[in-house]
Amino acid sequence: MSQSMMSVSSLNTKIKSLLEATFMHILVEGEVASVTYHTSGHVYFSLKDKESSIKCVMWRSSAAKLKFRIEKGVHIVIEGSVGVYTPRGEYQFYAVHVEPYGKGALALAYEQLKEKLKDKGYFDAQRKKPIPKHIQKIALVTAKESAALHDMLKIIEQRWPLLEVVIVDTLVQGEQAAAQIAKALHYADRLDADVVVVGRGGGSTEDLWPFNEEVVADAIFSMDTPVVSAVGHEVDVMISDLVADLRAPTPSAAMEMILPDRQEILYALDEIGGRFTYVIGQKLHQWVRELKHTEEILLRSSPNRRLQETQIEFIRLEEEFKRVIKHKIERFSSAVPELLKHYRQNLGFIVEQKSQYLEYMDKKLRMNDPKLQCRKGWAQTSVEGKAVALSSIEVDQKFIIQDETTRIEALCLKKT
Template identity: 50%
Template sequence: IVDTLVQGEKAGTQIARALQYADSLGADVVVVGRGGGSAEDLWAFNEEVVADAIYVMQTPVVSAVGHEVDTMISDFVADLRAPTPSAAMEMILPDMHELLYGLDELQERMKQHFTQILQTKIAQVEHIKERLYNASPTQKIKAIEEQFAQQKELFTRTVQYKIQNLQGLLPSIYAHYVQQKEFVLQKKSQSLHTLEEQLKLYNPKLKSKEGWAEVLVEHKRTALKNLKKDEIFELQDAEVKVEAKVLSVASYKA
């Protein structure tokens, strides 16, 4: 747990520093978040400094800010979004108690099944023994008793083998669960990369660094090829807007 401010004027900077520190710890995953609050309380997670800090992190990041209805920029930059901090923990940590409970339940059902079979066989043997005893076939009764003892031993060994086999499957079940979580995180990371590329493509603030500006006519974006002579238009980037007039229009191919 890395302590930091989560709201207020300095919260964004402190959150970014806390994320840098958390990234250096070598953890498997980092959860960045806080409980619910007003839009103003949660605003720090919309700041660019926080988004940049999350983007450059080598450790997978889960964004868990506020409640399910709250959507922050950090949700789009992180590898995975969780509706609440507690939901984030449920998503990244497998429920070992639930796995063990399922294994115990399966083990108990198998024991009941084999016990029922064993009791049925015992009843059948006892019935046969009674019939043979009434006819005084001592040797046959002895043979049946030996057969019953062998079957009992076989059933006991089978039950023990099944139980040990199920217990041995637990690590592989856990490994499969973790692998599924890693696959989900990878898919989310790929989706994030796609969204990031789209953001770079349509964000005027990013494009302005390369001399890019939007062409507006009556406050609506258009292309240069749509302008007509003597038409009034505006050029706008992230910082400046200028008004201009078309003196001439010429088409050319690069």
């Protein structure tokens, strides 16, 4: 054989050198056919078009910078180089950067996270907490030197300076910002504030991106304290805006939305005070009238008043009684001699009648006295204490025979 031989390893090494030297820092577009996120952090996927496919790998260091998730069916553009795995003679594409085809990576990441959180119920209206009407303490989660904080404090001073403000400092842009914002939110949730406002001023999509991170959304969703998201300008709608209990278009607008205006409160208090004074005046006037009326009733029905009236009436009746008695005495005084004469005449007549009756009864008693009526040899018969004729006594009837000195109980044996 005129040609020189080489080993398989040597061939694969030459192919590797040739491919890696030829296909460096190239762009390839296609549809993701399959994808695997390894526990190590590496991402393994394959890219295809209508006629063929190629295996790709993205090492952990590059995958950590991805703003969106590589998913099956997504049309993407990958940047990297072709390499050969010498032990198996297989080539694959080593991706160092991935972008969605036709749109930015951040836009796709936003849509992917939005759909994911929506499915988890993070945006449901029924889980959103109401913002308290009367706020006494507020926690502001933002950068302590930011213009947004200055604007919020200015509005607080104008609208409701009595508010207790706690500032929780945090990064609001950069790669470390999302984790710091989430940590600051968890801290603010333990401050016993009435509401937490998280936000920052305007900026580019990249500057505002920490508020579109899942870790921030998780922190807001887990909080017990009502959260207001105030990020960027009105046209900027962040994931934090959708998860929060209230979305404010700007940090300044957040303060105007949740805090009362002290001038309006003062006007309202003046109006309420006027109405209160009028109502109290009317009530007092009514109560004074009722009190006077009650006092009159009390005086009329009081024991002292009644006692006085009774005493007066008693005195009046006493005078009237004296007058009547005096009149009666004067009237009957002239009739006393005549009455006395008449009384004496009647008394004499009655005494005479009673004397005659007494004499009559004495004679009658004497006539009925057995001692006076009985002559010698004669006795009185009686039955059960009543004097009876001897002829009225029946055979076998008991009777009494009594004379002046003797009393005999007898039984009639025979009657003729």
